Amino acid sequence: MTSPELDPYDHGFQWDPYPYYRRLREQDPVYFNRQRGFWLLTKWADVHQAFRDFKTFASAGAVALEADAVDKFPYPMFISTDPPDHSRVRRLFAPLFTPEKMKALEDYTRKRTLEFLQPHLSSGRLDFVGDLAARIPMDVLAVLLRIPAHEQDSVRGFADDLIAREDKQNDVSPRNVAGYMGLAQYFERHVALHLSTPNDGSLLGALIQAETEAVMSHAEVIGALILFAIAGNETTTKTMGNLALRLWQHPRAARVVGRRPLPDPASRGGVAAL
Numbered sequence: 001m002t003s004p005e006l007d008p009y010d011h012g013f014q015w016d017p018y019p020y021y022r023r024l025r026e027q028d029p030v031y032f033n034r035q036r037g038f039w040l041l042t043k044w045a046d047v048h049q050a051f052r053d054f055k056t057f058a059s060a061g062a063v064a065l066e067a068d069a070v071d072k073f074p075y076p077m078f079i080s081t082d083p084p085d086h087s088r089v090r091r092l093f094a095p096l097f098t099p100e101k102m103k104a105l106e107d108y109t110r111k112r113t114l115e116f117l118q119p120h121l122s123s124g125r126l127d128f129v130g131d132l133a134a135r136i137p138m139d140v141l142a143v144l145l146r147i148p149a150h151e152q153d154s155v156r157g158f159a160d161d162l163i164a165r166e167d168k169q170n171d172v173s174p175r176n177v178a179g180y181m182g183l184a185q186y187f188e189r190h191v192a193l194h195l196s197t198p199n200d201g202s203l204l205g206a207l208i209q210a211e212t213e214a215v216m217s218h219a220e221v222i223g224a225l226i227l228f229a230i231a232g233n234e235t236t237t238k239t240m241g242n243l244a245l246r247l248w249q250h251p252r253a254a255r256v257v258g259r260r261p262l263p264d265p266a267s268r269g270g271v272a273a274l
């Protein structure tokens with residue numbers, strides 16, 4: 001491409017990546033970023049094929065862009081593995097994510113969402129991300145990982161610190177390392193606390209049992225817990241935040257999804273109405 005390289009750490013790109021993706025899809029669907037040395041596929045069929053062909057498109061050593069991530073984040077995460085290691089770990093989780101179990105979790109999520117909204121009903125105002133989108137994912141994750149209510153904010157704070165990026169920051173910062181270490185220390189204590197309790201069928205229970213039966217190493221268990229704390233927290237919060245923003249910007253779309261439109265951004269100083 002003749003235009004400047006796409007910078008995934010540029011907040012301008014992150015704010016609205018879709019025009020970049022569209023341009024790549026049209027002009028350079030198998031794009032190689034020379035500056036940072038990564039490939040980017042933007043067509044569904046290519047992504048689908050790559051996901052299924054782990055021999056050609058390995059995950060090991062290929063998930064984080066930062067060259068120093070491996071040294072600074074020492075616990076192994078199964079997201080960065082390929083079969084058979086990956087299958088060994090994923091097999092443990094299959095019984096925990098059946099449609100029935102997900103239905104129960106969905107019911108819980110709906111109930112908790114209403115509880116989070118309840119205090120704001122009388123004023124009709126809430127900070128969509130602060131009061132709901134940032135809280136509900138950790139609340140649900142806490143069921144899977146048995147994180148007590150009073151510890152959820154600090155776990156979320158560590159996860160947020162770990163993934164926080166200043167504009168154009170392209171290496172691992174002291175804040176990122178502090179967040180990672182905070183999570184590692186928290187989960188070391190958490191596992192030690194539950195080591196002798198019987199497996200209760202939770203994700204935490206399955207991981208501890210895997211360690212006890214030597215299916216996973218202790219470091220892999222801590223790495224998996226850190227991964228869940230990050231993956232279950234920021235993706236969902238940001239998707240919900242982006243969804244609210246888009247509905248706010250596109251009132252007709254908001255009507256289509258059955259809600260009354262959110263108010264004009266300028267009129268509420270960034271606080272969305274219920």
Ligand code: HEM
Pocket residue numbers: 059063078079080090141227228231232233235236239
């Ligand atoms: C809108 C929400 C979410 C999005 C967009 C999302 C997106 C993704 C993507 C793209 C990957 C593949 C990354 C890669 O292979 O490099 C991934 C993997 C993963 N996600 Fe999510 N995710 C979301 C929610 C969650 C939640 C709620 C959890 C946990 C409860 C979670 C846990 C994981 C885990 C453990 C992996 C690694 C899977 C593996 O390697 O087998 N994600 N996610």
